Amino acid sequence: MTIKKSKSDYxxxxxxxxxxxxxxxxxxxxxxxxxxxxxxxxDLSAAGLVNFLPKGLHLKNYTEVLKLSGLPLAxxxxxxxxxxxxxxxxxxxxxxxYMFAQKKMWHRKFWYRFMIITMYFNAGMIPMFMTMRIxxxxxxxxxxxxxxxxxxxxxxxxxxxxxxxxxxxxEAAEIDGAGVLTRFFKIVLPTSKPILATVAIxxxxxxxxxxxxxxxxITNQKLYSLQYLLxxxxxxxxxxxxxxxxxxxxxxxxxxxxxxxxxxIRMTISVIxxxxxxxxxxxxxxxxxxxxxxGAVKG
Amino acid sequence: xxxxxxxxxSTESFTLFLLIVPFLIxxxxxxxxxxxxxxxxxxxxxxxxxxxxCDFVGLKWFKTLFxxxxxxxxxxxxxxxxxxxxxxxxxxxxxxxxxAVFLNEIKCKPFKNVVQTLTTLPxxxxxxxxxxxxxCLFAPSGMLSSVLIRLGVIxxxxxxxxxxxxxxxxxxxxxxxxxxxxxxIMYLAGIAGIDQELYEAASLDGAGRWQRIKNIxxxxxxxxxxxxxxLSIANFLNNGMDQYFVFQNSFNKQxxxxxxxxxxxxxxxxxxxxxxxxxxxxKSCVSIVLLTVVNFVSKKTRGESIL
Numbered sequence: 074m075t076i077k078k079s080k081s082d083y084x085x086x087x088x089x090x091x092x093x094x095x096x097x098x099x100x101x102x103x104x105x106x107x108x109x110x111x112x113x114x115x116d117l118s119a120a121g122l123v124n125f126l127p128k129g130l131h132l133k134n135y136t137e138v139l140k141l142s143g144l145p146l147a148x149x150x151x152x153x154x155x156x157x158x159x160x161x162x163x164x165x166x167x168x169x170x171y172m173f174a175q176k177k178m179w180h181r182k183f184w185y186r187f188m189i190i191t192m193y194f195n196a197g198m199i200p201m202f203m204t205m206r207i208x209x210x211x212x213x214x215x216x217x218x219x220x221x222x223x224x225x226x227x228x229x230x231x232x233x234x235x236x237x238x239x240x241x242x243x244e245a246a247e248i249d250g251a252g253v254l255t256r257f258f259k260i261v262l263p264t265s266k267p268i269l270a271t272v273a274i275x276x277x278x279x280x281x282x283x284x285x286x287x288x289x290x291i292t293n294q295k296l297y298s299l300q301y302l303l304x305x306x307x308x309x310x311x312x313x314x315x316x317x318x319x320x321x322x323x324x325x326x327x328x329x330x331x332x333x334x335x336x337x338i339r340m341t342i343s344v345i346x347x348x349x350x351x352x353x354x355x356x357x358x359x360x361x362x363x364x365x366x367x368g369a370v371k372g
Numbered sequence: 373x374x375x376x377x378x379x380x381x382s383t384e385s386f387t388l389f390l391l392i393v394p395f396l397i398x399x400x401x402x403x404x405x406x407x408x409x410x411x412x413x414x415x416x417x418x419x420x421x422x423x424x425x426c427d428f429v430g431l432k433w434f435k436t437l438f439x440x441x442x443x444x445x446x447x448x449x450x451x452x453x454x455x456x457x458x459x460x461x462x463x464x465x466x467x468x469x470x471x472a473v474f475l476n477e478i479k480c481k482p483f484k485n486v487v488q489t490l491t492t493l494p495x496x497x498x499x500x501x502x503x504x505x506x507x508c509l510f511a512p513s514g515m516l517s518s519v520l521i522r523l524g525v526i527x528x529x530x531x532x533x534x535x536x537x538x539x540x541x542x543x544x545x546x547x548x549x550x551x552x553x554x555x556x557i558m559y560l561a562g563i564a565g566i567d568q569e570l571y572e573a574a575s576l577d578g579a580g581r582w583q584r585i586k587n588i589x590x591x592x593x594x595x596x597x598x599x600x601x602x603l604s605i606a607n608f609l610n611n612g613m614d615q616y617f618v619f620q621n622s623f624n625k626q627x628x629x630x631x632x633x634x635x636x637x638x639x640x641x642x643x644x645x646x647x648x649x650x651x652x653x654x655k656s657c658v659s660i661v662l663l664t665v666v667n668f669v670s671k672k673t674r675g676e677s678i679l
Contacts, residue, residue: 085581089474093487096471100553101490103505106515110508121518165395172392177381179389184396191403194660197652198613198632199639200409208401220402223395253388282498284614289640304500304618307507336513343504350496355489361496362557 104347111135111340119334133331134341143294143302144342151299154217155280162276163269165222170231171261175253185232192225198289205290212293217286221279227272234268235261267363274353274360281349303342413650433650453540454630458608460544465604467548468555469597473589475556476563477581488560491553502546503618506533533619539627547615558600562593595674602670602678606663609655631655 110118114129122128138144172178173185195201202211210216238260246256262269287301297305354361413434416427436443471491478484494502509515512529520526532542566588574584613632620628629637631651639648670678 082581085477089477090483093475093478093483096552097487097490100494100549103509104493107505107508119513119518121515121522124515124519169392169395172388175388177385177388178392179382179385184389184392187396188399191399193663194656195403196406196409197649197656198635199412199645199649199652200406202640203409203412203645204402204406219398223399223402253391278496282496284498284500284618288617300498300500303504307500307504336508339504340508343501343508346504347497347501351493354493354496358489358492361492362561 104351107340107343107347111337111344115332115334115337118340119336131331134333134337135345137333138338138341138345143297146295147297147299147302148345150214150217150296151281153214154283154298155277158218158221158280159273159277161218161222162224162227163273166224166227166231166272167262167265167269168257169223169228170265171235171257172253173228173232174235188223188228189225191223202289211290212296214296216290217280217283217298220286221276224272224276227276230268230272231265234265238264270357271360271363274357278350278353299346303346306342307339410649410653412646413653415646417644417646419645429646433644433647434654436647437650449626450629450631450634453627454609454611456540457543457611457630458604460540461547461611462601462604464544464548465555465601466597467552469559469590469593471552471556472559472563472593473585475560476589477585488553488557492557493553494550495554497550499614499618502550502615506546506619534621534623536623536627539624543615543619543628546619555600558596559593562596563589566592598674599670599678602666606659606666606678608662609659 106124109125109127110123111134112130112132113123113127114131115134117123117128169188173181175181178184196204205211205216210219242260243256246260251259282300283298284300284304287296287298288304291297291301412423414428414430415423416429416432417423418426437447438444475484475487478487507514510530510532511517512531516532517526517529521529570588571584574588579587609631611630611632613630613636616628616630616633617636620633635648635652635655638651639645667677670676
């Protein structure tokens with residue numbers, strides 16, 4: 074399709090590239106801004122002088138912030154819930170998707186509907202909170218994991234996939250004497266890797282970013298997730314700066330450039346929280362896209 | 373088939389069922405059992421007590437919502453915010469379509485990839501982080517104020533986040549920032565699936581860029597847009613709480629409280645768990661009705677359900 078380009082075509086293209094360039098900049102610059110500022114001299118940063126390139130590079134912000142009580146633990150909690158939660162969701166989705174594809178199961182249709190229909194209603198925040206209290210799950214790590222295990226949408230995805238595996242493959246295994254579980258581990262898990270990767274990546278991001286469950290169910294500071302800790306730090310960074318200052322005895326001698334300010338603390342923690350996403354997202358972009366595409370097909 | 377054979381079959385089918393029982397229990401505990409919590413809406417529940425120790429008050433909380441003048445006024449404000457946010461959300465739901473259509477006009481692959489990766493990125497960070505970014509850029513000590521002061525444009529730091537002005541606009545801008553690129557992904561895939569011959573035929577017939585967009589691209593991605601639109605109507609009352617919760621402060625509270633946040637504020641930090649349950653209960657019911665209606669409309673107009 075190489076037709077001669079008219080003048081209006083050129084104008085259109087220039088406008089189009091400019092607009093998309095700007096949009097991209099608007100999306101990317103804030104991330105860049107917090108990263109360069111968390112690495113720059115804090116007095117320059119506070120004066121608003123660090124906007125394009127880092128100035129007076131130092132890592133003091135990071136070493137100091139990591140000394141804050143609570144932060145290493147929150148990292149552990151967040152990593153823990155992401156790893157364990159994702160593993161549970163993936164295994165449960167794979168297993169249930171596979172099981173619901175077993176036509177022989179007792180009242181299969183009923184139980185399938187029993188699970189899937191939960192996508193369309195929810196009791197609301199307060200009844201959910203009361204439930205967690207009744208089940209003694211408030212202030213436990215399991216409140217992050219257990220409610221996330223059964224995910225109807227993932228189950229539909231895996232079930233559709235399992236039903237597309239050639240039946241001959243399953244039958245051959247059955248004749249060879251492979252039981253339901255053996256077939257699951259030997260055939261279903263290996264063949265459905267792409268779809269499980271999609272489930273895993275979505276669930277991991279969900280777990281990492283989740284904020285509301287800590288807010289509602291957790292009062293014990295030891296179980297704070299990184300997201301929640303960031304939120305509390307955002308609201309009290311003023312007192313935090315003094316905390317860091319008084320705790321480090323060497324701080325008294327530290328130059329103004331390396332002294333922590335509320336803003337420097339905020340930005341440093343934000344960078345720590347956003348970094349995993351910044352690394353993971355571009356690498357696994359295709360899985361993210363695949364997830365939403367399957368969703369679109371299923372409606 | 374022999375009797376023994378039949379028996380073996382039925383035990384097998386029951387064993388299959390037993391394997392999923394643990395998951396059925398989890399599903400029951402976290403999806404069905406909480407519905408029982410709606411009972412709190414009919415009691416005057418005081419926090420540490422047992423439900424049996426509290427008074428049964430019948431429909432008192434529901435009546436309060438509609439009869440007590442201050443309560444009615446508050447609820448109306450909250451509903452106004454909720455409707456405004458949802459309505460603005462629906463108005464801006466066409467942006468991703470435009471984004472996809474115009475991005476498709478860019479033929480330079482690397483540029484397109486960079487745009488796509490970077491504009492979808494904000495969708496994957498939490499609202500806490502969005503707020504943190506907002507704080508770094510727009511707080512009185514943030515980037516915008518310090519740059520403008522240094523340039524001599526203003527003398528006092530700007531108060532953007534802690535002000536009662538333009539709250540709705542700010543909220544819709546943030547959700548657009550977060551969701552625009554990602555929202556376009558589905559349409560981009562739709563466009564990629566359009567038969568190229570259609571475009572070639574149109575070009576041969578002398579159709580220009582705009583005509584191709586207007587007569588081929590847009591009509592072919594409209595069905596997807598329709599589904600998204602229907603879903604956002606079904607979710608009219610469900611704005612989600614995170615965004616509004618993190619941006620909430622004492623200055624903007626009156627314009628930022630949407631239903632979910634209001635439920636949280638009166639249930640978890642404020643007056644009454646029972647009242648909050650009553651509000652949540654009505655919200656859930658309205659949502660189910662909306663979903664059913666939307667699904668019905670979709671079936672009638674497209675012959676396909678969206679569920």
